[in-house]
Amino acid sequence: MPSFEVTPQSMSFAQPLALRSGASIAGYSLAYETYGTLNAQRSNAVLVCHALNASHHVAGVYAGQPKSEGWWDNMIGPGKPVDTDRFFVIGVNNLGSCFGSTGPMHVNPETGRVWGADFPVVTVEDWVDAQARLLDALGIEQLAAVMGGSLGGMQALSWTLQYPERVRHAVVVASAPNLTAENIAFNEVARRAIVTDPDFHGGHFYEHGLVPKRGLRIARMIGHITYLSDDVMNEKFGRSLRDAAVGAAYRYSTQEIEFQIESYLRYQGDKFSEYFDANTYLLITRALDYFDPARGHGGDLTAALRVAKAKFLLVSFTTDWRFSPQRSREIVNALLDNRFNVSYAEIDAPHGHDAFLLDDVRYTGVVRSYFERIAAEDLQ
Amino acid sequence: MPSFEVTPQSMSFAQPLALRSGASIAGYSLAYETYGTLNAQRSNAVLVCHALNASHHVAGVYAGQPKSEGWWDNMIGPGKPVDTDRFFVIGVNNLGSCFGSTGPMHVNPETGRVWGADFPVVTVEDWVDAQARLLDALGIEQLAAVMGGSLGGMQALSWTLQYPERVRHAVVVASAPNLTAENIAFNEVARRAIVTDPDFHGGHFYEHGLVPKRGLRIARMIGHITYLSDDVMNEKFGRSLRDAAVGAAYRYSTQEIEFQIESYLRYQGDKFSEYFDANTYLLITRALDYFDPARGHGGDLTAALRVAKAKFLLVSFTTDWRFSPQRSREIVNALLDNRFNVSYAEIDAPHGHDAFLLDDVRYTGVVRSYFERIAAEDLQ
Numbered sequence: 001m002p003s004f005e006v007t008p009q010s011m012s013f014a015q016p017l018a019l020r021s022g023a024s025i026a027g028y029s030l031a032y033e034t035y036g037t038l039n040a041q042r043s044n045a046v047l048v049c050h051a052l053n054a055s056h057h058v059a060g061v062y063a064g065q066p067k068s069e070g071w072w073d074n075m076i077g078p079g080k081p082v083d084t085d086r087f088f089v090i091g092v093n094n095l096g097s098c099f100g101s102t103g104p105m106h107v108n109p110e111t112g113r114v115w116g117a118d119f120p121v122v123t124v125e126d127w128v129d130a131q132a133r134l135l136d137a138l139g140i141e142q143l144a145a146v147m148g149g150s151l152g153g154m155q156a157l158s159w160t161l162q163y164p165e166r167v168r169h170a171v172v173v174a175s176a177p178n179l180t181a182e183n184i185a186f187n188e189v190a191r192r193a194i195v196t197d198p199d200f201h202g203g204h205f206y207e208h209g210l211v212p213k214r215g216l217r218i219a220r221m222i223g224h225i226t227y228l229s230d231d232v233m234n235e236k237f238g239r240s241l242r243d244a245a246v247g248a249a250y251r252y253s254t255q256e257i258e259f260q261i262e263s264y265l266r267y268q269g270d271k272f273s274e275y276f277d278a279n280t281y282l283l284i285t286r287a288l289d290y291f292d293p294a295r296g297h298g299g300d301l302t303a304a305l306r307v308a309k310a311k312f313l314l315v316s317f318t319t320d321w322r323f324s325p326q327r328s329r330e331i332v333n334a335l336l337d338n339r340f341n342v343s344y345a346e347i348d349a350p351h352g353h354d355a356f357l358l359d360d361v362r363y364t365g366v367v368r369s370y371f372e373r374i375a376a377e378d379l380q
Numbered sequence: 381m382p383s384f385e386v387t388p389q390s391m392s393f394a395q396p397l398a399l400r401s402g403a404s405i406a407g408y409s410l411a412y413e414t415y416g417t418l419n420a421q422r423s424n425a426v427l428v429c430h431a432l433n434a435s436h437h438v439a440g441v442y443a444g445q446p447k448s449e450g451w452w453d454n455m456i457g458p459g460k461p462v463d464t465d466r467f468f469v470i471g472v473n474n475l476g477s478c479f480g481s482t483g484p485m486h487v488n489p490e491t492g493r494v495w496g497a498d499f500p501v502v503t504v505e506d507w508v509d510a511q512a513r514l515l516d517a518l519g520i521e522q523l524a525a526v527m528g529g530s531l532g533g534m535q536a537l538s539w540t541l542q543y544p545e546r547v548r549h550a551v552v553v554a555s556a557p558n559l560t561a562e563n564i565a566f567n568e569v570a571r572r573a574i575v576t577d578p579d580f581h582g583g584h585f586y587e588h589g590l591v592p593k594r595g596l597r598i599a600r601m602i603g604h605i606t607y608l609s610d611d612v613m614n615e616k617f618g619r620s621l622r623d624a625a626v627g628a629a630y631r632y633s634t635q636e637i638e639f640q641i642e643s644y645l646r647y648q649g650d651k652f653s654e655y656f657d658a659n660t661y662l663l664i665t666r667a668l669d670y671f672d673p674a675r676g677h678g679g680d681l682t683a684a685l686r687v688a689k690a691k692f693l694l695v696s697f698t699t700d701w702r703f704s705p706q707r708s709r710e711i712v713n714a715l716l717d718n719r720f721n722v723s724y725a726e727i728d729a730p731h732g733h734d735a736f737l738l739d740d741v742r743y744t745g746v747v748r749s750y751f752e753r754i755a756a757e758d759l760q
Contacts, residue, residue, distance in 0.1 A: 181617040
């Protein structure tokens, strides 16, 4: 079934945005897309927040580009689990990202120079503030739901804390209340690979006409390992050699590709280094590191979540070792401690963290049911 | 208790060594150390095989260097679990390593040029062959035991297959019958970081007076993450900030160190890049990738191990996700299928793969008991 056509839009904001770092950003634009129709009561809006390397292009295809499906096109669209025949869905590219919203590759109007590594550090909370302004501009006072996976789930959770009156439901998929030391460690190695690439030039590589591709490749390879489960890697690649024709013989080389998994990772790294901005990678991994709503409450997540007024759906995946089910259960338990309305599904899926982007009948079924419930409860 | 003093030695071999790759190495030296005394029957020798970044300096200290303990000094020495008052222990640096044995930083006598990346690919099987020649030179026909952890355990296992008559016991700690796709993936990222460092110069950086330190740092940081368990990382570092004096405030920086785990990893990476050879890193990770005794038997590990005549002790650690207990159990099961004499201890330890190098009373107790049994059975 061909997907529906969509058109990206952009909204400019002239008023400065104060950031959690103490800095502020004078003026900025956000790239966004919308699917479906806002109802007369303006009560059917769903905001979808993206993770590390995704964008506002959540669903549908661009005219004349049949393979340009959005990153959650299996989940969102007419008749899909998040049904755009009922809901008005908004995808927005976050501040500091590299897909159209103001980011490090744009010119800082105050200096006339490309921001580069001087782009201010942005946090999950800053993104939510910027998203709230976009909703203001679209005339949406309250969301039927905010949803996201991974880092997007952190934004959905943060929405319920920063703007409790504006969120009726939060759908938090494959996420966590903060990163573990191991999560931070993987982010740090990726950042070091980028920053120590000689082509990074302290984050001002644009003016040298260069891209720190070596670092981006390494960063993406590390990322991919952590997105997949050990099991699915063994199933998809195992110890298979790249060149099947060679049969049982090793090449005996330290630098040539020997195993299929190496070929896959190099390809993913190369592809990523062609389109993703290095400074954006630093910013977004740092936003992940910094997110920790319990931090301001002495580590007490229950206390941190107390201000929320939304109902919640949490989803995790059994083989996700980047954001393990245990981390989702921490959120669920803290919500239940507050006697909030919480649904939780732990999906038995082999695909690791990547599962949140893939089709799984139980997973999409849970999301479909939940949005049917939202429609039944809230959109009468 | 101060450790005993030891002296490194070196043995040169003039006869070429045929390698699994089809290449051969004309002449070479192996650095080694011995502890304890070979008995009159020459029946108390224990060979210790090292893992990725270790060496022949297994136990004891060098004269005038009180902090120079060998890497398994807690396990091996007078009165220790592997008691050098009873056993004659040999540590040997593997071919291609960078601690004294012939390796990539030495001159290839055939070209007069430093080997660099042209050093032939060596496998676990090649190392075992080279170790066997060292034993020949030392007049040791049969080992009381061969032992090693991680990659060292692979060598111990391979000894029982390549020289079944020469091994009475094999002690295989925190090891695996081969690498998983995920293991290979981590090795590949580390190798790409090294090889794409501009200072690598195709593996001939020596003649440029350079070292690809950026790549080595990244490689080591990745390694360290995989050596530790998520739990121990959370316990040791958690989300603690580096600068405790700053209290609750983030610095909001993408490049400065914010969290303690970042500081730890950068330090480990820096230290490693000062002493470890980049080409050795490529060679040794490739030896890990290639090891797969079942490969020549259509993947049937039971068939692959059938030739062994040794008795076995396998040890694994519950939180080791690099070489998980499941991988050790695969070996145990294949040995039991052959009705071999196998002891297996799965140690409940929090430290991940690193546990094999650390003190744990159950772990050292198991090894001590096993070597007492060897002494009782074999050394009467």
